[in-house]
Each structure stands twice: as structure tokens, then as C-alpha cells.
Amino acid sequence: MVRANAGGSTAHGSSGPAGGTNVRRRPTLRMVAELAGVSTATVSYVFSGRSGGGSGVAEATAKRVLEAAEQLNYRPNRAARTIRTGRSDTVQLSLHMLSDPWSLAVAAAVNDEANRHGLTTLILADGDWYAALERVESDVAYLDAAVGSDEVRRHLQALAERGQRLVVFSETLEPDGYDVIRSDAIPGCYLAMDHLLERHTAIGCLVAEDAVRAPEHSRYTPYLARMRERGLPVVPEHTATYANTQASAFAAAVALLSRDDRPTAIYATTDFAAIAAINAAHMLGLRVPHDVAVIGVGNTPDAQSIAPTLTTVGPTDFYRRQAEIIVARALDSGATEPRLHEFPWSLVPGGSTDLDAPPRAVRTL
Amino acid sequence: MVRANAGGSTAHGSSGPAGGTNVRRRPTLRMVAELAGVSTATVSYVFSGRSGGGSGVAEATAKRVLEAAEQLNYRPNRAARTIRTGRSDTVQLSLHMLSDPWSLAVAAAVNDEANRHGLTTLILADGDWYAALERVESDVAYLDAAVGSDEVRRHLQALAERGQRLVVFSETLEPDGYDVIRSDAIPGCYLAMDHLLERHTAIGCLVAEDAVRAPEHSRYTPYLARMRERGLPVVPEHTATYANTQASAFAAAVALLSRDDRPTAIYATTDFAAIAAINAAHMLGLRVPHDVAVIGVGNTPDAQSIAPTLTTVGPTDFYRRQAEIIVARALDSGATEPRLHEFPWSLVPGGSTDLDAPPRAVRTL
DNA sequence: TCGACGAGTCGAATCGATTCGACTCGTCCG
């Protein structure tokens, strides 16, 4: 027991279980302190840049500490810091479908903004909203598409009560200890329908299954409402539903466009479904927008990376601004009250409905 | 100092800084223990399901503890657990571009597998590889596209030495305290070129900027090599470069396909570039594959969600199996030695090169 | 009747950092 520890280079660790697993332990702040011949407090001050009782750490001391840390290849232990300070420098995201461009855009924007402020992004859950609630634990958590059920409300309240900072995206919830980002899609959906109705009467609808099951306050309603208002027939076969996958949306679009009485325009309740519809049209030899016009909902970045570009509706500059709100809340020291952040929607014109554009950018071949 | 603490319900906190910020503190294990009238050890045993010295906790005691926890809305503090046990139940991912379907597929697959085992996924960095290295700290970290430079090797070694479990995706590194997943794209790229060369001679190349700058062991080489081997002219204008964005790839494809001497086939070094090429072709009124055939590299899920489906090369069932390796390493108790995992590539036929398919799935309209 | 045993519980040390109050010196001013 007299043996000093430290013996880092004794490479003969053969008495281990199954062959020499040389798991050298991670260096700690204490080791750095010992090597530099100072107290742990001093090392901590050096790394956090803060001052002790008096002023800062003397330059010579700091240098010695940094050299020791370098030599040991020391990195502070985040968990230890978190437990002491209560800050995790972490942003959690609960998204409903990572491969949907909307979720992806949110994730990318938040990750970007978070990194800019030294925070790390955690993908909490990809779909399973209720499971996500149980694991919330970070400086701030973002919850996508929070429905306003009492159960959800209770969960959120419980989290907020124990001091968890939350930003929820919801079209129905009100701020209540947490921020609410509201970007009400429904008025935007009416804009989309109005845009199509300028030129079309036979409009098909590509809609998420959930929305058909619970149409109230869903993106399905504007379709039904506008069609009825204009006295246009709502053909049941002109509504096709899709699940949360690209393939599903694609199949639904193919079904819709393969009909002999196919619509001349498609109102898709998400951009990704709209993009699937454009691809489906191309596959079937239909020209967009001349054989079929397509409009999406969400104004996701992907809307710009298809040809023709997608006409869509959505909030402008949404992802970046939302990311700023989330990160600001993470860094906030508690002064500002949680509030409602609203993002109005507008029409974002693209080529997929622009009948006046030349039928195709024809090239001389 | 005689005052018992515990006073949770004194709600008059008005002496606070700016208005009553009622940040009720998060309940701790100790509070649960006090409320249930047991020791912290017992509560801990109840929550972790483990036994103390003897056997388990008595059923009646456990019930009392759980009720107390429920009443306080207690959730264990992860950071505290992490610091004590050394496990973070976390998987970190460093990806080069979150919106690239390859990265996205990796992220989705790992997140899925991780959740299945009670782990959480952390997006470490989206692009900035070296910044990511500094923040590695989790049960296991996955690093995408590790180049074999000495500097990278040193960094990885340092991490491994302090016990960090690592899985790196690299075509050149060898296992050295960390797992290496190798799925050498280059042989696959030759397969892709060979496939095109069966029918085509005028082949264009859509290649990432980086690869052109440093062609050795890049996906550019197979293009150059095969063209030369076949005695085909390498037209400089038939090579277009793109940066790490959809828009950039799209623009490059448009440039390539707008030429009067446009190629009859395009070899794209990633699936996402290939998809951009298909979209570009459609926009320009070109039929795929009849006016121009397109092949991608990577076999990402997106290859299936475009029309025509993308012919590509890649490892099969790669994402899921890779995710399993990563998560297995996170859960591994140190018995298995890090090793090399290889995934051979093969051709994945799709519609984008299939000249024998009917020119278009024509519908009677 | 006594001792062994084991189920159930507890006390206290511990993980690695942060942070507050206290302490040690020079230095400077009166």
C-alpha cells in the first residue's frame, strides 16, 4: 500500500480478467491540482475563468496549471459540473419525425444556434412523444407539435414546476410556465387553398392519416371548408391519406394521380408530401404544374431543392428565429417570463403552381 | 439553525430579485426518502431494482417509496447518476452534414437502436469535426468519415486512452483502442462506373469539391481511372463540382445537363447529388434514364423515394447494422476487443439507369 | 434455550467538479 499510484506506464497488466484491458482512468481535476502543486479550487478557477475571493489567479500559477492539464490530457467532467451548477449546457429536442424536412430543419437550426453558444443538442425522441416527456432533463427542452390534451398539459406543468425550462410548439396550448411557439398553420392552409382556387376547381387532397381521423383544427379542414364554400364537389376519391413516411406519401400521390378523373391540382398538407407528389407526377409522365399543380404546407428548406420549386405556405425565416428563442431560453437566468411567440404564415410562390411559366425550361438538345 | 429544512410549501418568496419567480426546486432522492421514512439507500434500490446486502426491498417498503416519489413527482437526476456510475446512457454522433441523407440515415438508425436500449442520442456536431473531438464524453461516440491524418489519429488515441469508447467510420484508419467501421466506397464506385459503361461512353461526373482537390483515395478516382482504361476522353467540362448542400448539387447538375454536348449518363459521388441530378433533368425536360442515366453512391434510404428510383451502390442493410455495432459498444462492459467491421458494397439497381424499362409509366389520361 | 442465518435496512463514503469563507503574505499609508 506504500506504492505511489500514478504509475501510468506499467504496461504489463496481465492479471486482468480476459487479457490486458488497460483502461487507464480519466484524469480528474484533483490529479491536475496535485501535479501542478495547487489546490483543486485554483484549478477550477483557471478552467472557468472565474475569480476566487480576491482577484484572478496569478499568471504564473495559471500557466503551471494549464501545463499540468495538457500533460495529463485533462478534460473537465461535464456530469460533475452539471450536478454542482445545475446547468447541463444541453438542449433537448423532441421531434415527431426526424426525416421530415420540417423536423430536420428545426434540428439543424437549433443545433447550429446551440453550438454557437457552446451548447450541445440532444435528440430526445423521434416520434414517441410521451416517452420523451419522461426523459426531459436539460437547460431547455423543445417539444414539437404539442397537442392541447389535459394529459399533456399536466405533464408540461409538472416539468415546469420542478424548474425545467420548456419551449413547446403548439397551435392550441397557452404559455403556462413555459414558452409556446405558435405558428398557426390553419390560416396558412386557407391561403394555400385560395391560391389553388384561383385557377383550379378539381383539387385533390394529400393529407396525413391523423388529420382525417381528427379533422377538427387540422389541416384537412381548410380543404373541406373552401371546397364547400365554393360549391365544389368534394370527391371522396380525391382525398388520399399518408402515414409518416416518404414512401407512404409517394404511394398516396401515385394513387391520386393514376385515376382517370385525376385532379388538376393537389393540396398536400406537408411539404414532404407535396414533394412526393411532384416526384409521383414525374414518374407518371405528368408535367408540373401544367398537368397537375402542387402546393405544400410548411415552407421547409426542401421546398427549394426540387424542380419545379414548390409553392408552399409557411412562416418566413422560421427555423432560425425559433432556434434563437429556444437557445435564449436555455441561457436565460430566469428574468424574462415565458411567453407566446407567434409566427404568421404567408404564401411562398414557387414553380409548382405557376401556370404562366413556360411549360418547361426546354433545351435544344 | 435549528429550523428543520423541508419547508417546501412556504409560497411567499417575495424577497427574490425581480418579482416572484417561484422556482420550486427539483425533488431529490433524499426528499423521497424522508417522505417515505426510509434511507436514501433504500430509495435508490427501489429505483434501480438492485438489491442491497441481502435480497431486495420488501414489497411494502417499495410501495411506500414509489408513492412518495409519485407524490413529489420525483425523477432521478441523470448527472448525479453519471458521476457516480461513470455511465451516461448516451450516444454521441459527430456527423458531417445532418441534411445529407447518409448522415440522416445514420442518425435515425442509431437513435432508434439507442432508444430501444434506453440510451439517448446526442448530435455532437454537424460538420465541425475537430470541435466535436473536444466535446466527446459519453458511453460511446461515433465519428463520421474520420480521415487518417496523424493529428486525427493522435486525438482518437488520446480519447481511447482515457477510456472513451469510440466507433469511427473510416476508410483508412485501423482499429487502435477503438472500433473502425469500414465500408470502402472506392470498390463500390468502380462497380457504379462499370454499370454505366455497359451502355454509355459519354459519362459526366458530379463530384464533391473536396474530392477534386484531393483526388487520391477519393470517389473521383474511379471515374478518371475507368474512363482512361476504356480509352474514353475525359472532357473537363463533364466534371461538375458541388459543395455540401442540396442547392449546390442541383446547380452543378443543371450546369452539366445544360451543355449542348451533355453526357448521356451521370456518375454522382453521393446519392443526394444524384437525386439533385434527377430533379435537374426533370426540370430541363430530360427523361431519366432515356435522355440521361444517373447513378449515385451510398445506397441511402432516399434512393428509394424518388422516381425513377435511383440506381446506386452501397452496403446493404448498413445503417441498422452499424447502429447495432455502436450501441453494442456502448453497452459492452469491456470484454470484447475493439475491431474492424467491414461492409462490402454492391450494386443496387434502380430505375435511373434501367434503359430497358418502358420510357415512362405512361398513363392514359 | 441459544446461535446461526438471512432478509431487509441503514449510515456513510464516494464520484468530480464548484464556490464560499478564511487564511497568508506583501505593500502601502499614516
Add this chain to the structure above:
DNA sequence: CGGACGAGTCGAATCGATTCGACTCGTCGA
């Protein structure tokens, strides 16, 4: 020459959980 002061440093408590050894009781067998 003495005391105040402040820069720089340190010791020790603390965050919230885990976990090991020790302790308390019934119970059962000899």
C-alpha cells in the same frame, strides 16, 4: 513601526445519486 488592505490561494462543504459493509430482527434447527 503598526495596522489596514487586497491579491492570491486554500480547505472544506456541497450537488444528487450509488453502493459497500454493518446492523437489526425474526425464524428455524439443534
